[in-house]
Amino acid sequence: MTRARKPSAQTAAVLRAFAAEPTSWRYGYDLVRETGLQAGSLYPILMRLADREQLEARWEASQQSGVPARHLYRLTAAGLALAAEISPVPAPRTLRAQSRPQPGVS
């Protein structure tokens, strides 16, 4: 489904955060801290993007024993196209991406 109107500033912030590292799977709390949004604002945005197939989500595969599996998110091609529409994609933060532990996916 194509989004007809311009994304809100909050949605744009989330899209930019994803677009900065387009191939990385991201945690929800990671995005909360990066965008400065509250969980109550971030998760409805993620839900909407997922409903429109602009975001894909997976459950983390490897995890410590006794710790609940975490959800991971990444933009789909449609999501990346939307992110490119709202603003030029910023240069990937390679240094940060390298230093961050890459979560395993199923």
Place this chain on the structure above:
Amino acid sequence: MTGLAPGGRKSSGPSSGDLARRFLVLVAARTPAGRGEWSQAMLAELDQVAGYRNRWRFAVSAARAALVPPDCGRFIRFALAALAVTAAIALHVLVPQAGLVLAVAVPGLTAMCAWIALTGPVAAHQASAAGRVAQAAAAALIVACPVLAIRQIAEYPGHVRGLQDAAAVVVFTCAELAASLLLVLRRPGVLGAGRHSGLAGLAAAVVTGSVFLVQQPPGGQSDNPVVTTALVATALCAPVVAGVLTAITQLAGSGTFVPCLRAGVSEVLWGALLTSPAATIAFLLTTSHRAIAAEAAEPVFIAEAHQQGAASVLAWVAQDDAGGALAVFTALTLAGMLVFLLSYGALRLAAELSRPAPAVLAVGERPPA
């Protein structure tokens, strides 16, 4: 994965006394169908949040996201908030006798009821046949309210200061009743509607109404204000009686106290939803008849009404202010529902927090959708 949270804090999982997590678990259980996975995702992220305040802030914020559908929540919230503010200003200007507190409280509580009904998850259980009868009766009573209120105003036009008063009161009464109707028909799960919800409240309303009619037949006049006050108190307490009876009945069957108490409070709430409009109509009609007669025959009665706190509504009517009286009735109904709602929420929260901590998902296990 190294076992470290992205921020570098070692994730230790939830502790047994983690109230923020228990709160979010409680909310996650009420998440609308199809959103369960997202609630589990938020729960897992909560375990990464460090600090008591930060954890509570995340939990409360995530709870909002878990309960409110993302596509309609924002629009409805803004629309209702805008309507409530506009309505409060209009009520204050058009019916200044209602006072500023009522002008804010009535639209505010109405908007809150509508928001719960429109955005909250529906009850988990389908209503039973008896529950549907109670629903239908409540809906009929609610629909009858504006009709009877308009009839009352038409019957005594001299007791309305002007068309502005009448129009404003009718509009606000209809808005309140529409919110009440939404709650009854939608049966939001957050209000704890069970399969038979409302049945005990309906029975209490029927009994109260019957007593009311026997004591105060239509067109009849009583010279004993104590009788009227007692009947009104009975009508307002009917939901509480229904709740107590429900709790006692369940306690006799199961012997477990907290769930029975919860069922009782739930029934109080649904009883209030059912009986408040009926009590409003009966009280308004009866007191108006009596106050008008007393005003013509015995002015001392009006002074007595002023001195009695419980008869303050009667004082409104006695002052030729049907608009103010209706506003008071409306506020009473909504304030009662708010009290019951908050009591129910507090009880549910206390019951959930007193349970043992739920087990976390095993490694790689998928949460239920």
